[in-house]
Amino acid sequence: MTFSTKLEAAWSRTGSMLMVGLDPDITRFPAELQHRPHAIFEFCREIVDATAAYACGIKPQIAYFASQAAEEQLQALCDYVREQYPWLPIVLDSKRGDIGSTASHYAAEAFDRYKADAVTVNPYMGFDSVEPYLDWQDRGVIVLCRTSNAGGSDLQFLKMEDGTPLYLHVADLVANKWNRNGQCSLVVGATFTDEVAAVRERVGDMPLLVPGIGAQGEILLQRWLRA
Template sequence: MNFTSMIHKRWAQQTQVCVGLDPFPERFPAGMTDIFEFNRAIIDATASLACCFKPQFAHYAAIGAEAALKDTIKHIKANYPDVPVILDSKRGDIGSTATMYAKEAFEQYGADAVTINPYMGSDTVLPFTEFENKGVVILCRTSNPSAAEFQNQLIDGEPLYIHVARKAQTEWNKNGNVSLVVGATAPEEMADIRAAAPDLPFLVPGIGVQGGDLAGTLRNGSFKNGNGLMINSSRGILYASNGPDFAEAAYKETLKLKDAINSLC
């Protein structure tokens, strides 16, 4: 089963919540210092509600916690094999280096999908998509405040993000394993991207701390059946409590987001 099939199976369980695993050890409950221990508690509490998990690579690499990242993904694979893992590393290079980055995500860490930056064109994307059973989640229209500086620039009368979406839908998706990153902070752009890429799952950052529009996201980004999205929440779930009830609080926040999404579908 490839990544796209796994996501469709999770959607059938009435969840479009992506749980981001971005550790800030200084925000852990008092007395807890082990990243894997923290992640394991969050995963065990939220796996039944999640369509996927998304560890952010830099949060581990910056503090020398790559072993904790590997252990985190191994724990998900061993205990919740139907919940896919997106390694959020936003790689972007060409040729043999791109292939090595793909192997890093898929073979070294065991992720089901990886985020990539397509700025260097097809040479960046295709080495990743050649891993047929793995997912490639391409930055398209991101949620950060300065995203429009480049992504909204017009090429042949259309924004750059539309060109990315169209290529992702067609020539880059030969193996049916491509998704797009489309931020919730730009719901109107999301409608245009959905028109250009009607079949692709969207990974949606920007809900919660960044102030993204959940209703607009679902209205403009969903498939006709109401699915189609992986709506990410990281800090809002992970740090719902910094007390001993942190895992229970994470469960409650995940359920709250899941129910909010389903109520609007």
């Protein structure tokens, strides 16, 4: 089963296109939880149990584990999701970006160590920084395109010589060149709704990961999720 088929099965099963992001900031945990030995794992497990029936995927953000030297808790969390909700895709949100040989090791981190179904990656270093992930043909590769943060415009909204903004150039590159095995998706922030529509127009029915609906306070209209 590939990431795409697993994702489509999850959509059918729960009737939901909600990807549940896990950004467990331990400094904001309840005091009684904060000092327990596996606090991050426990916090995330409760969210997974409460939301799995209404979700099409779980997206842990690795930075919150890395800052706490809690990689083992992330491994335990991924194991837990796979065992309890084997139909639920796991997207490792790590936004890695590095050259080929190094990217192979990042791909092994995501797909072998954590056994994630998909991973987020950064396109700034170009195709050979994404290619090693594509060798894992049953996994998803979700490329940053138009991110949801304010600073996203600093580079992504720059216009090229032909008037195309950089983020649409990335969308074209991924859709027309990089997605040779049909395993790619794009990150397009819900905070920039016109841009979601512009990307959708170019990439057919490629799945879009659309962050920025929660803490960033934007409403997402479902029509943008699928063509």
